[in-house]
Amino acid sequence: MHPATQESTPPPRRGCLCCGRPLRHTFVDLGMSPLCESYVPAEKLEEMEPFYPLHVYVCDGCFLVQLQEFVSPEHIFTEYAYFSSYADTWVEHMRRYAESISDRLALGKDSFVVEVASNDGYLLQHFVRLGIPVLGIEPAANVAKVAIDKGIPTLVKFFGEATARSVLEDSGPADLICGANVLAQVPDPNDFVRGLKTLLGPGGVVTIEFPHLMRLMAENQFDTIYHEHFSYFSFLSAEHIFAAQGLTLFDVEELPTHGGSLRIYARHADDTGRAVTERARALRQREVDAGLLRLETYAGFGEQVKETKRKLLAFLVEAKRAGKRVVGYGAPGKGNTLLNYCGIRTDFLDFTVDRSPYKQGKFLPGTHIPIFPPEKIREVRPDYVLILPWNFRDEIVEQMAEVRSWGGKFVVPIPSVSVLD
Numbered sequence: 001m002h003p004a005t006q007e008s009t010p011p012p013r014r015g016c017l018c019c020g021r022p023l024r025h026t027f028v029d030l031g032m033s034p035l036c037e038s039y040v041p042a043e044k045l046e047e048m049e050p051f052y053p054l055h056v057y058v059c060d061g062c063f064l065v066q067l068q069e070f071v072s073p074e075h076i077f078t079e080y081a082y083f084s085s086y087a088d089t090w091v092e093h094m095r096r097y098a099e100s101i102s103d104r105l106a107l108g109k110d111s112f113v114v115e116v117a118s119n120d121g122y123l124l125q126h127f128v129r130l131g132i133p134v135l136g137i138e139p140a141a142n143v144a145k146v147a148i149d150k151g152i153p154t155l156v157k158f159f160g161e162a163t164a165r166s167v168l169e170d171s172g173p174a175d176l177i178c179g180a181n182v183l184a185q186v187p188d189p190n191d192f193v194r195g196l197k198t199l200l201g202p203g204g205v206v207t208i209e210f211p212h213l214m215r216l217m218a219e220n221q222f223d224t225i226y227h228e229h230f231s232y233f234s235f236l237s238a239e240h241i242f243a244a245q246g247l248t249l250f251d252v253e254e255l256p257t258h259g260g261s262l263r264i265y266a267r268h269a270d271d272t273g274r275a276v277t278e279r280a281r282a283l284r285q286r287e288v289d290a291g292l293l294r295l296e297t298y299a300g301f302g303e304q305v306k307e308t309k310r311k312l313l314a315f316l317v318e319a320k321r322a323g324k325r326v327v328g329y330g331a332p333g334k335g336n337t338l339l340n341y342c343g344i345r346t347d348f349l350d351f352t353v354d355r356s357p358y359k360q361g362k363f364l365p366g367t368h369i370p371i372f373p374p375e376k377i378r379e380v381r382p383d384y385v386l387i388l389p390w391n392f393r394d395e396i397v398e399q400m401a402e403v404r405s406w407g408g409k410f411v412v413p414i415p416s417v418s419v420l421d
């Protein structure tokens, strides 16, 4: 039997999201988990909570790493709890992007910028400030409303071929279409990329940011797997899906965000005015060299994940036996994957805290760990603070520097549990 083939569960009902082939190879199986953004209010703590499989496959045709869709995007995204503006470094990251891309593409008052999954307007606000006409497209009505209230035109819709056609008709073609952390969340990536192709004007550019699968694997970031993320892209698998719709990836940047992301730059395949850059060629080759076009490269990931769980639990068991008080910081989706997979509840973590008022007073899905405002940590003075959004660890350690004044220590769970000095 091939090491990537674990036939403990029946094969998924549907084929590959990209090429349609049957999915036969497990990438990692994280068991059953609740939807990671479904925070539980106090009055629902005693009700049944739906759990769905978090079983990730890799396609042996196009090497797209993917989850099956168990819950419709309508269910997940219509009322979404993630407001981008609550993360300072993220807003700053997008401000720099808005300025550099406006420069690079010479965008001005006659240009048209569209952002797909524009959230609360955290990015488009910077283009608005530069005097560039924008349109946001955002399916979560509660989040879109925040953007609209800020004066950012926003269409409450899912993006795909049909939405692209209607925007094209109403507002004309786009000079820049951007999207960050949306490609992974699209149930039909072919339709999404077809939409990009449809709406993109001649000479226009698409930039899309997504967490980089090569980094996820190398750095053990299995907690970034959740039901809301259907696909996990490498440069190679993104290139494959864009090429199929007549778009060429001509440049790429490697970014530190979300544990290591790619920002790919695409143009119409026949727009040869923009040459494919050396760094795009180089990254492509690095992925080929890393084995991302061979099935066996994906096979070892599951065991690596199990070992991470054993180490984190060993740390927590030892801390609790020594009478230490451990709390969490943050209530991100990734924390919920981690805590549910590892079976960590209030037996290990007394509570967690989050800056988002939307989450405060609620409980983490599945584990029912209570979420308080950050001030709670100052009140309780715990021995260890487990940072769940480890991608923001520097920002959090700085904000919560006071923890060290009573001898408290910060701990990160990924790539493997470690106490920060």
Ligand SMILES: [Zn+2]
Residues within 6 Å of the ligand: 016, 017, 018, 019, 020, 021, 059, 060, 061, 062, 063, 064
């Ligand atoms: Zn495939």
